Amino acid sequence: MAGVCTDEEREKVVDFLNGKSSVKSKFYFQDFLPLFPDKKPREVKKVLSALIDGGVLEYWSSGSTTMYGLKGAGKQSAAEGES
Amino acid sequence: MAKFKTPLLDELETGPWPSFVADIKQESAHRDANPDNLDYQIPADTLDDLLGQLELSYKEKETHWKHGGIVGVFGYGGGVIGRYSDQPEMFPGIAAFHTMRVAQPAGKYYDTKFLRKLCDIWDLRGSGLTNMHGSTGDIVLLGTQTPQLEEIFWELTHDLNNDLGGSGSNLRTPAACLGQSRCEYACYNTQDMCYNLTEEYQDELHRPAFPYKFKFKFDGCPNGCVCSMARSDFAVIGTWKDDIKIDQEKVKAYVGGEFKPNAGSHAGRDWGPFDIQKEVVERCPSQCMKWDGNALTIDNANCVRCMHCIDTMPRALRIGDERGATILVGAKAPVVDGAQLGSVLVPFISTEEPYDEIKELINKIWDWWMEEGKNRERLGETMKRLSFQKLLDATEVPAQPCQVKHPRTNPFIFFKEDEVPGGWKRDLAAYRQRHQR
Numbered sequence: 001m002a003g004v005c006t007d008e009e010r011e012k013v014v015d016f017l018n019g020k021s022s023v024k025s026k027f028y029f030q031d032f033l034p035l036f037p038d039k040k041p042r043e044v045k046k047v048l049s050a051l052i053d054g055g056v057l058e059y060w061s062s063g064s065t066t067m068y069g070l071k072g073a074g075k076q077s078a079a080e081g082e083s
Numbered sequence: 084m085a086k087f088k089t090p091l092l093d094e095l096e097t098g099p100w101p102s103f104v105a106d107i108k109q110e111s112a113h114r115d116a117n118p119d120n121l122d123y124q125i126p127a128d129t130l131d132d133l134l135g136q137l138e139l140s141y142k143e144k145e146t147h148w149k150h151g152g153i154v155g156v157f158g159y160g161g162g163v164i165g166r167y168s169d170q171p172e173m174f175p176g177i178a179a180f181h182t183m184r185v186a187q188p189a190g191k192y193y194d195t196k197f198l199r200k201l202c203d204i205w206d207l208r209g210s211g212l213t214n215m216h217g218s219t220g221d222i223v224l225l226g227t228q229t230p231q232l233e234e235i236f237w238e239l240t241h242d243l244n245n246d247l248g249g250s251g252s253n254l255r256t257p258a259a260c261l262g263q264s265r266c267e268y269a270c271y272n273t274q275d276m277c278y279n280l281t282e283e284y285q286d287e288l289h290r291p292a293f294p295y296k297f298k299f300k301f302d303g304c305p306n307g308c309v310c311s312m313a314r315s316d317f318a319v320i321g322t323w324k325d326d327i328k329i330d331q332e333k334v335k336a337y338v339g340g341e342f343k344p345n346a347g348s349h350a351g352r353d354w355g356p357f358d359i360q361k362e363v364v365e366r367c368p369s370q371c372m373k374w375d376g377n378a379l380t381i382d383n384a385n386c387v388r389c390m391h392c393i394d395t396m397p398r399a400l401r402i403g404d405e406r407g408a409t410i411l412v413g414a415k416a417p418v419v420d421g422a423q424l425g426s427v428l429v430p431f432i433s434t435e436e437p438y439d440e441i442k443e444l445i446n447k448i449w450d451w452w453m454e455e456g457k458n459r460e461r462l463g464e465t466m467k468r469l470s471f472q473k474l475l476d477a478t479e480v481p482a483q484p485c486q487v488k489h490p491r492t493n494p495f496i497f498f499k500e501d502e503v504p505g506g507w508k509r510d511l512a513a514y515r516q517r518h519q520r
């Protein structure tokens with residue numbers, strides 16, 4: 001399933017992440033849901049997937065848990081809770 | 084010649100079991116000799132460094148692996164587990180040592196061509212170490228470096244027609260028992276359902292957006308060869324609605340010693356003559372069988388499909404004909420909460436292709452869990468926190484007695500007015516005419 005994302009949606013996600021960049025660089029999927037109160041989680045996923053494909057976001061995975069962050073932000077191999 | 088002295092690891096080779104230390108040393112020696120003249124794509128001393136770092140960890144009683152990372156193949160959030168050494172100067176060969184999960188075929192059927200080709204890829208581009216299979220069920224390829232990931236992925240998908248498995252907060256590689264391909268107990272085609280759902284849920288497998296991991300497993304019958312009831316958030320366990328089929332002549336043949344019980348599997352010592360009363364009838368967990376010396380009868384309404392009698396006398400007893408599956412949800416190992424086995428959600432569901440009923444149920448569960456689940460919470464924990472009743476609401480599955488293990492210790496079923504014919508609005512004046520204050 002391809003991702004779908006408008007410019008406005010991209011801005012919302014990027015602004016959210018930039019706003020938090022001094023505190024954290026990686027976020028759980030659930031952290032993005034409040035940005036889109038009218039969307040079901042699986043629609044929010046399409047937005048994030050499009051941003052991953054477009055190289056705006058990247059996944060971080062501990063192996064058991066996955067998080068999302070701006071591409072290149074934070075330490076690439078820092079542990080969970082250490083970002 | 085080993086790069087590091089490893090006296091603590093060497094101890095492990097002295098035990099009675101095959102040792103992973105011996106395996107790693109053997110592969111290391113093989114790489115040094117390089118009989119096939121391979122142009123190894125990761126450093127030659129990777130395995131020596133692996134042993135060296137592990138020895139250090141044994142000495143210091145502390146791990147030197149960093150946990151996690153952003154590595155993966157393009158567009159996939161799962162399948163690659165980034166691992167880095169926190170002592171890369173001392174052990175440069177394992178500065179990066181990523182694990183790849185590769186989807187195992189349904190029922191784990193391979194041909195040797197596939198296995199050879201897989202090992203060829205991994206010899207060239209990885210450490211040569213594999214784990215067939217991980218606890219997750221996947222083929223696990225242990226240890227490669229970042230630039231090799233896309234290469235390996237390309238070869239896996241193009242040359243082997245295979246795919247990476249799941250890791251992280253996504254649908255994990257589904258697993259099935261070998262089912263109807265070899266087993267007469269299978270109540271549905273586990274391998275087909277496993278493959279069909281794997282194809283259906285590609286996005287969930289490769290792009291993580293769940294609160295935490297989610298696993299499907301498919302057992303053809305309650306014997307549970309992939310242990311779905313303990314190991315998966317959504318267990319599909321084959322069952323039947325009608326009666327266990329009894330061939331009375333064959334029952335007598337077991338009693339007379341003509342057939343060995345359990346297909347002869349308890350052959351290690353002499354257990355004496357087969358005693359149907361003690362070994363079958365009295366072992367039935369719901370005490371629903373009777374043997375009068377001539378005929379075996381089963382009160383099927385009380386049979387809980389434990390499989391014991393069928394396992395003991397497979398020639399005489401067979402699964403029923405009206406087949407489907409029971410869905411259990413919420414099993415998990417401890418993380419946020421303690422370990423949990425699955426709970427029955429749907430006692431009987433159709434297992435007819437294309438499995439629409441099952442898919443509908445899965446979609447409802449995911450919609451609910453993705454919305455309500457907290458970070459790192461498995462479905463079983465969300466169920467426990469918000470109640471089983473909330474799950475029944477979300478899935479539109481009616482409350483029914485088979486969801487309750489012990490009535491009175493499990494009072495989670497409360498009916499709402501609109502679920503009760505006629506509701507419970509009452510005319511107070513009329514009531515007072517019949518009842519005094």
Ligand code: HEM
Pocket residue numbers: 491492494
């Ligand atoms: C269809 C009718 C009834 C229904 C659906 C019903 C339902 C229930 C439920 C759900 C409980 C809580 C059980 C638990 O938490 O373990 C309960 C408790 C109880 N019910 Fe009923 N009940 C019914 C009729 C009656 C009648 C007619 C009586 C007495 C004459 C009665 C006496 C009690 C008592 C004493 C308790 C408390 C038991 C305890 O605390 O261990 N119930 N009932």
Ligand code: SF4
Pocket residue numbers: 260261262263266267268269270302303304305306307308309
């Ligand atoms: S789970 Fe049941 S059907 Fe599947 S292989 Fe085991 S015994 Fe056979």
Ligand code: SF4
Pocket residue numbers: 366367368369370371372381385386387388389390391392393
């Ligand atoms: S399957 Fe189990 S519960 Fe059912 S009759 Fe046989 S022994 Fe009893």
